[in-house]
Amino acid sequence: MLTARDIMTTDVETVAPDDDVAEVLTRLAQAKFNGYPVTDGDELVGIVTQGDLVDLFQPSDRTLWIPVGFPPFLESLTYGIDLSWDNLDVGLDMVRNSGKSISDVMTADVVTVAPDDDIDRVLDLLADRERDINRLPVVEDSEARSASDSRTQSGDGRVVGIIARQDTLRALRDERLETAG
Structure with a gap:
């Protein structure tokens, strides 16, 4: 059976907690x-x-x-319209958020997997509608844990890889092609 180690990408780009929000946003705009x-x-x-x-x-x-419908608008649809999204506002937002660190906006409660977790665990986490996870960090713990342990806290360990949804789909496709051929 496939494991997280089999499908993870090992070249993981990371940021530090004290990195500037504007700097990280700029890097992310250029990333895939x-x-x-x-x-x-x-x-x-x-x-x-x-x-x-x-x-x-x-x-x-x-x-x-804007409520749309007939008064008193109790059962009407509501539409939200952004009135001021232009270059000036982007610039003002950049100035207002400059100096803010990533630790101010990051999610500290991270869902992770271990390298030896099987693909079923990876699929369960990536398919969880409530969490809506696109990328799973793969971490090596200093303490041994079983694959059924909950890994949803920061400080889980050293990042050794990352799994994106498309990595999982590609691995499943490749495995099917191997067994069919």
Whole structure:
């Protein structure tokens, strides 16, 4: 059976907790993925995603909510329209958030897997609708844990790889092609 080690990417780009939000957003805009594990030295301390950073640059106070329907609008649809998303606002948001560190916006409660976890565990985590995970850091713990242990806390260990949803799909496809051929 396939394990996390078989499908993970070992060349993992990370950011540090004290990295500047604007710097990380710029790096992410040029990357082919949507998030970074946050490490302090070798230790995983969080994860920051595109969604975490975009939320800083589209605050809800600029949204005009328009009820559509007949008064008194009790059962009507509501549409949100962003009134001011332009270059000036992006610049103002960058100035307002400059100096803010990744530790201020990252998720500290990270879902991870171990290198020897089987593909079923990986699939269960990536298919979990509640968590909506796109990338799973693969960490090596200093203490041995079983694959059924819950790994959802920062400080789990050293990042040795990462698994994206597409990595899992590609591995399953390749395994099927091997068994069919």
